[in-house]
Amino acid sequence: MWIIVGLALLGLAAAVPSEDRKLSDKATTLAERSTTLAFNLYHAMAKDKDMENILLSPVVVASSLGLVSLGGKATTASQAKAVLSADKLNDEYVHSGLSELLSEVSNSTARNVTWKIGNRLYGPASITFAEDFVKNSKKHYNYEHSKINFRDKRSALKSINEWAAQTTDGKLPEVTKDVEKTDGALIVNAMFFKPHWDEKFHHKMVDNRGFMVTRSYTVGVPMMHRTGLYNYYDDETEKLQVVEMPLAHKLSSMIFIMPNHVEPLERVEKLLNKEQLKTWTGKMKKRSVAISLPKVVLEVSHDLQKHLGGLGLTEAIDKTKADLSKISGKKDLYLSNVFHAAALEWDTEGNPYDADIYGREEMRNPKLFYADHPFIFMIKDTKTNSILFIGRLVRPKGDKMRDEL
Known part of the structure; x- marks a missing residue:
């Protein structure tokens, strides 16, 4: 079975400039835990001998784990928090802390970078999303929800890839060529990031x-x-x-x-x-x-299911053990894929520099x-x-x- 979560992280529109706004203890704690996740997940992926380029956004992966804990019960939920090193924190603390952290770092205007983020959770055509899950996932992560029919796999894949391309203004044309398991929940992260240097490179150099x-x-x-x-x-x-x-x-x-x-x-x-x-x-x-x-134009798509499983997310990805019943009210859903796809581009662009x-x-x-x-x-x-x-x-x-x- 499948699920769709659509997430577009919007920049904060606040009266206080971003650089002057103090982070809450919750957001600071979750930022620290997401950094631990960054290294744990990187090492898990680097062990894969077939892996060449790696490109991960730990704060976005953290939001995916937050979503699993939001939709899960018992061990399924607690494992998602444990992978984030947040198992000793209560649910509200985790969700509100991640929400604030994501809103802060995705404020591309304050940071003068280009960062387009979209997350979707794909679910089966037969699913009915639980009202509480819809409400809370929108409240904490600004998620949207819809369905997809994998009986026509070619059309379904085209839909996923077109959404990713649209989300990233064409910078990420493809998330995946195939989906082997079509009977579970599918999380897709699609991102494009372009830094703007504090001092630019000369375009002629x-x-x-x-x-x-x-x-x-x-x-x-x-x-x-x-x-x-x-x-x-x-x-x-x-x-x-x-x-x-x-x-x-x-x-x-x-x-x-x-x-x-x-x-x-x-x-x-x-x-x-x-x-x-x-x-x-x-x-x-x-x-x-x-x-x-x-000059780099890097497009990388990872299926993180295996690597997150290696870090302890074992129940959510197991069809016989997963309890994601908070998502639909039924205990018949598991996490079959976590596609984490990103395009990163850096070039000469940046602020003027002092030639003196x-x-x-x-x-x-x-x-x-x-x-x-x-x-x-x-x-x-x-x-x-x-x-x-x-x-x-x-x-x-x-x-x-x-x-x-």
Whole structure:
């Protein structure tokens, strides 16, 4: 059986500027729990040997878990909260905290970024949504609900993909080519994110370079270059670099973590956790850095069902054990898929920069951050201290340049 949840996260329209509005303790707590989820889920996915590029929005995954706990009973509901490390918090605390967090971080006007988000929960044509579930899911998450008929699978898939494309202004043309299980609830997240740099790259400082997927496989990508003052740390012990680039309005930033040389990311990923990130950022110093980044258009769709199951969400995805009866009033529904699809695009666009800076003493002898091989990245929200996106770029779009022995 299936379910549709339509969610469009709207920016806050408040008299108090976003940067001045204080977060509640609930939202602060849920932001911290969503960061734990970010690393747990990233590690679960990175273990998949077939996985190349990864792109996750932990706060959006957290909202999906919130929805499962809202529609579930007993262990089905408590497991969803446990995956979010929120099992000791009461339901109202979790739902209102997530609601405030999502409203805050999705305020793209305050953050001067483009972030389009849509979430849908697809359900069978025969389902009748419980009034309380509809009311509460709209109250906490601004969800909508509808139905889909999978007897005509081709038409159903077309409907899902067209909705995702429309939600993201065509940036995410496809969520999935197939749905194997058509007898359960299907959650779909569709997103498009484009950062706006605090200091733009010069549009003429872009050329074609090689990106080494491995030592023997290189693809051609457009590479953009700029030198500026950035928070930077060179971890000589672990042989990696960390650089932080603020986004416009400085309410969020992008953090790049890259090994010094071409290698599988597994070694660096083993280091990655909340404490290590805090250590790296704590050792950063603002200094001159010459940055070369590939212009990126990244489209990634993950089915998170297996990975969330590995983190403890076992009942909701089990047809024989799931109790999602708060959704429809009947205990005949389980979660068959959680599609998490996102398009991420960054280019030269950003705020004007002060050209006079290049004559200053601190701009001499810049460190080089040349991102021509796989790296990990995060988009971190400064105000809520949450991670809006976490991912890795292993294979960018580009034509093969060479294949050497």
